[in-house]
Amino acid sequence: MNRSKNLTFISQLEYLHLNPDQIIFLDEERRIDSKTFIRNITTLSLMWTEKFHKKDSIALVINNFYSFICAWFACQILGKKIVILPNNQVGTLESLSNYYDTVIYDEDVDFNTESIYKPLDISLCTETIFFTSGSSGDYKAYSRTIKELENESTAINKCLNNYISTEAVIYATVSHQHLYGFSFYFLWAFLSGHLIQTQRLISPEGILNRLVKNNALIVTTPIMISHLDKSSMIGEDTLVLSSASALSRENALSFFEKYKKEVLEIYGSTETGVIAYRRQIAQSDWKCFSGVEISIDSNSQLIVKSDFFSNSQQCMADKVKINENNNFTLLGRVDRIVKLAGKRLSLSAMENYLNSHLWIKDNCCILCSSYREYIGVLLVLSEEGKIALNSLEKPLFTRQLKSYLLDYYSLETLPKKWRIVSKIPVNTQGKRVLVEILKEFE
Numbered sequence: 001m002n003r004s005k006n007l008t009f010i011s012q013l014e015y016l017h018l019n020p021d022q023i024i025f026l027d028e029e030r031r032i033d034s035k036t037f038i039r040n041i042t043t044l045s046l047m048w049t050e051k052f053h054k055k056d057s058i059a060l061v062i063n064n065f066y067s068f069i070c071a072w073f074a075c076q077i078l079g080k081k082i083v084i085l086p087n088n089q090v091g092t093l094e095s096l097s098n099y100y101d102t103v104i105y106d107e108d109v110d111f112n113t114e115s116i117y118k119p120l121d122i123s124l125c126t127e128t129i130f131f132t133s134g135s136s137g138d139y140k141a142y143s144r145t146i147k148e149l150e151n152e153s154t155a156i157n158k159c160l161n162n163y164i165s166t167e168a169v170i171y172a173t174v175s176h177q178h179l180y181g182f183s184f185y186f187l188w189a190f191l192s193g194h195l196i197q198t199q200r201l202i203s204p205e206g207i208l209n210r211l212v213k214n215n216a217l218i219v220t221t222p223i224m225i226s227h228l229d230k231s232s233m234i235g236e237d238t239l240v241l242s243s244a245s246a247l248s249r250e251n252a253l254s255f256f257e258k259y260k261k262e263v264l265e266i267y268g269s270t271e272t273g274v275i276a277y278r279r280q281i282a283q284s285d286w287k288c289f290s291g292v293e294i295s296i297d298s299n300s301q302l303i304v305k306s307d308f309f310s311n312s313q314q315c316m317a318d319k320v321k322i323n324e325n326n327n328f329t330l331l332g333r334v335d336r337i338v339k340l341a342g343k344r345l346s347l348s349a350m351e352n353y354l355n356s357h358l359w360i361k362d363n364c365c366i367l368c369s370s371y372r373e374y375i376g377v378l379l380v381l382s383e384e385g386k387i388a389l390n391s392l393e394k395p396l397f398t399r400q401l402k403s404y405l406l407d408y409y410s411l412e413t414l415p416k417k418w419r420i421v422s423k424i425p426v427n428t429q430g431k432r433v434l435v436e437i438l439k440e441f442e
Helices: 009-018 034-051 065-077 090-095 146-160 179-191 204-211 249-259 347-355 383-392 394-405 434-439
Strands: 023-027 030-033 057-061 081-083 102-105 127-131 141-145 169-172 195-197 216-220 239-242 264-269 273-278 293-296 301-305 314-322 328-333 337-340 343-346 360-369 373-381 417-420
Touching (some): 141 146, 179 195, 293 314, 394 417
Parallel strands (some): 057 081, 057 102, 216 239, 239 264
Antiparallel strands (some): 023 030
16 A cells, blocks of 8 residues: 555555555455545546535535545545534534535435546545534534645654554544544545455444454544453554543553553544544653644643644643653643632542542532532442442442542532432543533432
8 A cells, every 4th residue: 555654645546546456445344446446436426516516515424434435535526615514413414504505415325327447636625624522512613624634644644653564454433423533544544555444343342353353453432442341362463542532540451451452542632633642551641743732821721733723723621731852741621620619629630539539430520500509420439339338328428528528628619419320421422421411410
C-alpha cells in the first residue's frame, strides 16, 4: 500500500488506481479490491450527478460502513458539502435540517449499475460538518476541510507507527458517524494504507477474538474495554485504542493485568480533532500529537493550536497543568466547577476522591436544584462496597462516605442526596448523559 510520509487523498487514490488488485477492505471474509472500490464510487457519483445537481449540502445517514465511505467519496467528487449527523434519530434530523439540503440513506446506495474504471478526481475545497456529542441536549457544528483532515491523519500516522506494523488490520467498535471513528477507523486507516474490516465489532467476545490475532488495531471506547472480563494472551503487534470518554485507572490496570499490554488513549475534541495521547500506566501525562501546540490561559484552561482545524486557536473546557517536554496533566473541566455555600468546588475532584475509596467502583457528582442547590451523587459500588452496604445499611453507609469527604470538604458542601445504581448513564460513545443522570434525583 501507499506509505508516503504525508498522507493525502490524491497520492492514495493514484496508488489505488495503479494497483487495481490491491485489497483495501474486508467485509467479513469477502475481500474488496481497489478496482471494485473505485468503480463503486464512480457508479454513485454518476447516479447522483443529476439527482443532486441543485443540492449544495448532503447529510449522510448511512449505517453500513463501506456504503458510507463510497458515498462520502462520491459526494467529494460532486463537490458537495457533507454533513455527518450525531445520530440517525428522526428528531435529530429535524432539529439539524437547516445544515443540509437533502439526505442519503443506506437504501440510496446502489452499486448495481456498471461504470467505467477511471481515476477518481475529488475536490479539495469541500468540507465535512461534524457535531458535538450533545450530551446536554445542544448540538454545535464544526467544519473540517480535506487538507485539515489530511494533516490530522499524518500526525496520527506518526504516532501509531511507533506501536503497530504496516500490516495491521483495523477493527472498530465505534461508529464512523462520530469524529473519533471517522478519523481513526476510516480516514487515517485508509490514507495510511491499512486493511480495514468493514463489519463493526459489537460484543466483548468479538473484541477478544480479534485481540488474540497478531497485527490488529482495535478502535474502541472505555465502556467496551470495561466489559472485557476474560484473560488471554493477545497478539504481539496488536494495539487497542480508546477515546470518546475517560478511561478510568481501574479499567486501564484491569486490561493490563488480563492482557499484559497497555491501552493507548486518545484525547481530542470535535472542535480540534486529535490533541494528545498516553499510556497511563507507564506515563500518566498526555503527550501532544505532532503539529499540536498547547498553552494555558489565566484560568489554567488548555489552549490548542494546530492545522487540524480552521480557528487560529481553541480554548478548551479542560483545566490542565503543563509539565516538562510540553506534556500535560488534565485537572478537570471548567464547566464542572460549581459554587456552593459561597465556595467554589470541582465536581471532577470530588469524583476522584470518591473513586479512591475502597467501596466505590465509579461515581458521578452533579449540581441539582430544588428549593436550594445541592450536590447529588450516583454511586456504582465495588464488591467491598456492596458488602459494606449490606452490613451497615444505607444511612450509616452514606454517613461514613460523608465522613471520608470531610477530610477534603466543609460540611455544607457535602453531597445531600446519594443514589446507588448499577451503572452511570452514558450514550453510545461512552459519554455521560446529563438528562438521564438528573432523572435519578427527581
